[in-house]
Amino acid sequence: MKIEVKNLTKKYKDNYALNNISFTLDEPKIFGLLGRNGAGKTTFMDILSGQILASSGEIFIDGENPFDNQRLTESICLIKEGHNFKKDLKVKNVLKMYSFFYPNWDQQLAEELTKEYRLNLDARIKTLSKGMESALGITVGLASKAPITIFDEPYIGLDAPSRKRFYEIMLEEYQEEKRTIIFSTHLIDEVSLLFEEVLILREGSLVLQEESEILRDNTISVSGSIAEVETFLSGKEVIQKKQLAGMMTAYVYGSVEEAKMYELNVEGVPIQELMIYLTERKQGA
Structure with a gap:
């Protein structure tokens, strides 16, 4: 399903949660939506899922506005970090309700995931630990098979092995049947290798949208003597520089091949480091 965002703005009194952002997501991929707290990520996801209206601008999914649009809401599943389900419902009731709502619901997968995460089907939501509630959200999100599945910090309370298993299952399901x-x-370092495309928001503005492979190929860390590194950096956009005992390490937009011609040590730059840089500096990418 094609997602088109045109001059999208959401304003709360004098504060802009989103400020005139535009971009297109036009094919099934795993997208990383990154940014600091307050960057506008959750607001965007709420608008995309049809839960709130924008102040101005437009958002279209296959040419239609998702707000108050049942055909589209059946195709979108948003799982937040908490408060996804009514507290008095039992786990089995939640799964049954969502199975009726989502046309592509995969009951077999839901059952496998409840066993994987040892979810008690007769337990009420209010009795679940934070980790178990997150496991239920993950189960619903994956089993929905919604063409647009959105996870907003879905793993709160899960330990590292449980998170890793979630990432593995998500990738397996995606490879079996592509969806957005x-x-x-x-926790960018944990999942960045899963991302096929990355979007970074800063204070309501889009500062970067790029395919992950291109980012990895063109964002590098170089190290060597200060003079050697400074020579290589001439005319390039530098992310950051560090000096110690006559040596320099720099993050820069450039090519591995060119850096090696200067006989510098070259490594890739983690996406998390790039996100920190882009959300700290005053100008966007």
Whole structure:
């Protein structure tokens, strides 16, 4: 499903949660939606899922506005970090309700995931630990098979092995049946290799949209003597520089091949480091 965002703005009194952002997501991919707290990620996901209206601008999914649009809401599943389900419902009731709502619901997968995460089907939501509630959200999100599946920090309370298993299952399901997955997380290093395309928001503005492979190929860390590194950096956009005992390490937009011609040590730059840089500096990319 094609997602078109045109001059999208959401304003709360004098504050802009989103400020005139535009971009297109036009094919099934795993998208990383990144940014600091307050960058506008959750607001965007709420608008995309049809839960709130924008102040101005437009958002279209296959040419239609998702707000108050049942055909589209059946195609979108948003799982937030908490408060996804009514507290008095039992786990089995939640799964049954969502199975009726989503036309592509995969009951077999839902059952496998409840066993994987040892979810008690008769437990009420209010009795679940934070981790178990997150496991239920993950189960619903994956089993929905919604063409647009959105995860907003979905793993709160899960330990590292449980998170790893979630990432593995998500990738397996995606490879078996492609869909648009939008994944917002602060644990970027854990999941960055899953992202096929990255969007970074800063204070309501889009500062970067790029394919992950291109980012990895063109964002590098170089190290060597200060003179050698400074020579290589001439005319390039530098992310950051560090000096110690006559040596320099720099993050820069450039090519591995060119850096090696200067006989510098070259490594890739983690997407998390790039996100920190882009959300700290005053100008966008």
